[in-house]
Amino acid sequence: xxxxxxxxxxxxxxxxxxxxxxxxxxxxxxxxxxxxxxxxxxxxxxxxxxxxxxxxxxxxxxxxxxxxxxxxxxxxxxxxxxxxxxxxxxxxxxxxxxxxxxxxxxxxxxxxxxxxxxxxxxxxxxxxxxxxxxxxxxxxxxxxxxxxxxxxxxxxxxxxxxxxxxxxxxxxxxxxxxxxxxxxxxxxxxxxxxxxxxxxxxxxxxxxxxxxxxxxxxxxxxxxxxxxxxxxxxxxxxxxxxxxxxxxxxxxxxxxxxxxxxxxxxxxxxxxxxxxxxxxxxxxxxxxxxxxxxxxxxxxxxxxxxxxxxxxxxxxxxxxxxxxxxxxxxxxxxxxxxxxxxxxxxxxxxxxxxxxxxxxxxxxxxxxxxxxxxxxxxxxxxxxxxxxxxxxxxxxxxxxxxxxxxxxxxxxxxxxxxxxxxxxxxxxxxxxxxxxxxxxxxxxxxxxxxxxxxxxxxxxxxxxxxxxxxxxxxxxxxxxxxxxxxxxxxxxxxxxxxxxxxxxxxx
Ligand code: AMP
Ligand code: ZN
Numbered sequence: 001x002x003x004x005x006x007x008x009x010x011x012x013x014x015x016x017x018x019x020x021x022x023x024x025x026x027x028x029x030x031x032x033x034x035x036x037x038x039x040x041x042x043x044x045x046x047x048x049x050x051x052x053x054x055x056x057x058x059x060x061x062x063x064x065x066x067x068x069x070x071x072x073x074x075x076x077x078x079x080x081x082x083x084x085x086x087x088x089x090x091x092x093x094x095x096x097x098x099x100x101x102x103x104x105x106x107x108x109x110x111x112x113x114x115x116x117x118x119x120x121x122x123x124x125x126x127x128x129x130x131x132x133x134x135x136x137x138x139x140x141x142x143x144x145x146x147x148x149x150x151x152x153x154x155x156x157x158x159x160x161x162x163x164x165x166x167x168x169x170x171x172x173x174x175x176x177x178x179x180x181x182x183x184x185x186x187x188x189x190x191x192x193x194x195x196x197x198x199x200x201x202x203x204x205x206x207x208x209x210x211x212x213x214x215x216x217x218x219x220x221x222x223x224x225x226x227x228x229x230x231x232x233x234x235x236x237x238x239x240x241x242x243x244x245x246x247x248x249x250x251x252x253x254x255x256x257x258x259x260x261x262x263x264x265x266x267x268x269x270x271x272x273x274x275x276x277x278x279x280x281x282x283x284x285x286x287x288x289x290x291x292x293x294x295x296x297x298x299x300x301x302x303x304x305x306x307x308x309x310x311x312x313x314x315x316x317x318x319x320x321x322x323x324x325x326x327x328x329x330x331x332x333x334x335x336x337x338x339x340x341x342x343x344x345x346x347x348x349x350x351x352x353x354x355x356x357x358x359x360x361x362x363x364x365x366x367x368x369x370x371x372x373x374x375x376x377x378x379x380x381x382x383x384x385x386x387x388x389x390x391x392x393x394x395x396x397x398x399x400x401x402x403x404x405x406x407x408x409x410x411x412x413x414x415x416x417x418x419x420x421x422x423x424x425x426x427x428x429x430x431x432x433x434x435x436x437x438x439x440x441x442x443x444x445x446x447x448x449x450x451x452x453x454x455x456x457x458x459x460x461x462x463x464x465x466x467x468x469x470x471x472x473x474x475x476x477x478x479x480x481x482x483x484x485x486x487x488x489x490x491x492x493x494x495x496x497x498x499x500x501x502x503x504x505x506x507x
Contacts, residue, residue, distance in 0.1 A: 013037070014074035018396045020066075020270070021347060023185055023278060023301040028398055031300065033269050039075045041067060041270040042260050044277055045142070047084040047252075048122035049107035053321035054337060054352065055274075055307040055314030057133060061338055062304040062346045063272045064135045065399050068432040073396060082259050083126075083144045085119035086239045088252040102237070102249070115238040119144070129324040132334035134434040143263060145255040149241050152250040152258040156227045156243075158292045168218035171229035172245055177221050179287045185301060186278045225284050226251040253284040260297070261289065271298040276313070278303055305349045307341075314352060327357060335435055336361035342401040342433060368440035369499065370412045371426055375438075378419035385421050387411055388428045395432045404429060447487075447498040456485060463489065464496055 018031035033039050043063040046052045052060075063081065070077045090100035107118050123142070131137055145152075156172060159165050164178050176182045230248040231240045240247050250258075260268060266289070273282060282301065289297040306313040309320045327337050340360035344350040391411075394404040411417050411425045430437040449460055463478035482489055483501065490497045 016073055016392055016396050018069060018073055019398050020300050020302055021398050022299075023303050024298070029300070031269075033075070034267055034299065037074070037076060039070050039077045039270065040264040040268040041070070041077060041079045041272065042256070042264060042268055043079070043081045043271075044256060044273040044281065045081040045083050046122070046126050047088040047103055048119045048126065049088075049103040050316060051122060051323055052126050052129060053314055053316060053323055054327075055321070057129065057324060057337065058307040058341050058350065059272070059274045059304050060130050060135060061133055061341045062302075062399070064130075064133075064434065065342075065346070065401060065432065066270060066272060066302065067136070067139075068434060069395055069399060072392070072428075072431045077139070078141070078264060079139065080141045080143065080259065080263050082256060083119070083123050083142050084252065084255060085115070085123075085144050085146050086249055086255075102239075119146075132324055132328075133338045134335060134436065136434075141263060143259050145250065145259070146239065148255070148259050148262055149250065151262045152254045153228070153241075153243050155254060155258045155261070155288065155292060156250075159227065159288065162291060164287075164291050165227060166220065167245070168216055169230075170216060170232075171226040171248065171251070173216075173219060173224045174227050174284070174287060174291075175220055176223040176225075176287060179291055181290070182223065182287055183283050185283050185286060223280075225253060225280075227254050227288070253281055254288055256281075256285050257288040257292075260285075266293045267295065267297055268299070270300045270302060272302045272304070275303045275305055302346075304346045307350050307352055309352045311351075322352070330354070330357075332357060332361040333364065333441065336364050339364045339367075339405075339435060342405055342435075345402055346399055364435065367409075367412075367435065367437065369446075371437045372440050372446070374412065374419055374422045374426065378423035385424050387417065387421055388424045391425050391428045395429070401433065404433065408433075442500075447500075449496070449498070452487060452498055453485070456482060456487065460489065460496065460498065467491070 014037055019028050020031050021028045041063070043060065046056060060081065063079070067077055067079050086102065088103050090103060090106065107115075111118065113121075123144075127137055127142070156165065159174065160172070164174055165172050166175055167173075228243060228245055228248050228250060230246055231237050237249065240249055260271075271282070271285075278301075286297065308314065312318055312320060314321055324334050324337065328334055336357055337360070340352075340357055341350065343360065391404060391407060394400045394407055397403075408425065408429050412422055417425075426437055449457055452460055459478055459481055463475050463482070466472075466474040466478060479489055482498075486501050488499050488501050490499070
């Protein structure tokens with residue numbers, strides 16, 4: 001099993017109580033880990049057949065916020081984000097990932113590449129993107145499903161031995177009627193499962209579709225799903241393995257169950273994902289793991305609401321997807337996207353627009369400037385203050401990032417707080433918010449006249465001269481000239497201060 005990363009402080013010294021909303025109980029609960037001082041967390045990762053979009057990014061920034069809150073509260077944490085590089089079928093957009101084509105094989109075919117090349121390309125892009133959003137990738141393990149085929153086969157065999165499986169023409173299926181608690185996540189009742197009527201609850205969005213699509217007529221129950229699929233007769237797949245049931249490949253759900261067991265154990269503290277995974281994928285993970293282990297396997301199920309555009313979920317199939325690169329190509333900092341996510345609570349749907357990202361970009365740059373000024377004026381070491389405790393409590397309360405951001409602005413702007421106190425609050429907030437507030441990027445730095453490009457130094461000097469002689473029209477024209485080149489000028493008692501405009505790299 002993967003060992004816990006080393007932590008400087010003693011394992012037993014955790015501070016404060018964390019509260020998380022648990023989809024399993026439908027309530028906000030105090031976090032009580034399996035082992036005091038330690039936490040294990042698994043987040044369903046991307047299917048690497050194409051680039052992960054900004055909707056997916058919301059799910060990973062959320063997982064990162066949970067991880068950072070745990071670490072800041074003193075926990076040793078093992079965090080796994082898996083890489084799905086086989087077995088995720090196209091039918092899942094209609095509610096059934098047991099049917100359709102393998103997304104990896106389809107993408108490989110379309111692009112004339114090997115599935116492994118596709119997997120490498122999109123895994124690398126995924127890691128690059130989440131790094132730009134300040135995910136601490138050095139402390140996350142990214143296992144690939146194809147590296148755990150034996151573990152998956154073993155788990156299917158165990159389920160087979162316990163009588164949970166049956167064979168059809170195209171694979172080995174899980175008989176959901178054999179698992180008494182099937183559908184317990186999100187509280188799917190027997191009646192709802194039978195009727196397929198789940199429209200009343202947002203989390204159950206896919207269930208109705210799921211029950212209508214029972215394409216494999218040999219399925220015993222509509223909710224049954226493939227654990228192992230046979231390679232189609234007469235066709236060679238790029239990715240296939242021999243198994244006790246013949247040549248084939250694993251179902252998507254078994255991958256997570258097997259990797260969790262191999263890397264984190266048979267019971268873990270936290271499992272995260274988007275709300276679209278509750279109804280099917282996560283109920284199926286529970287059916288598999290608890291079917292084998294015969295005890296609960298996840299203590300806290302945490303789910304993030306959708307990032308939407310115009311009322312529709314951001315998704316590849318709806319063709320309304322944007323990427324981290326779209327943010328940077330518009331001249332904005334990638335952390336503007338992170339700031340935008342943090343403004344909403346993770347359980348609330350969030351509506352994307354370019355105006356909102358531009359506003360986040362502006363706000364983040366202002367925050368960087370405020371933080372940089374505090375670093376300059378705060379002398380000495382900060383002492384623990386009520387404001388710092390309040391900041392930590394806001395974040396420990398179910399990852400309360402909107403409240404924490406609002407409080408951060410309040411403290412930084414309010415002169416009732418000393419520079420030292422402000423710095424203390426920044427030091428508590430930043431390790432969780434992850435907005436680079438302790439080391440703002442170059443754009444946030446105040447520049448002297450001499451640091452401007454040479455030809456702009458005379459423009460800036462001429463503007464100052466015009467301003468002092470009250471020729472405001474000329475001063476404004478010259479200010480505009482600086483702005484078109486990406487520099488903002490502000491007047492202070494000490495003279496003009498220059499900064500780069502948020503959307504500019506300076507020219
Ligand atoms: P997928 O590759 O579709 O399995 O998605 C990877 C992760 O992103 C899962 O946790 C999904 O629930 C999540 N996800 C997908 N689309 C969105 C969205 N529009 N908003 C928030 N999370 C999403
Ligand atoms: Zn999963």
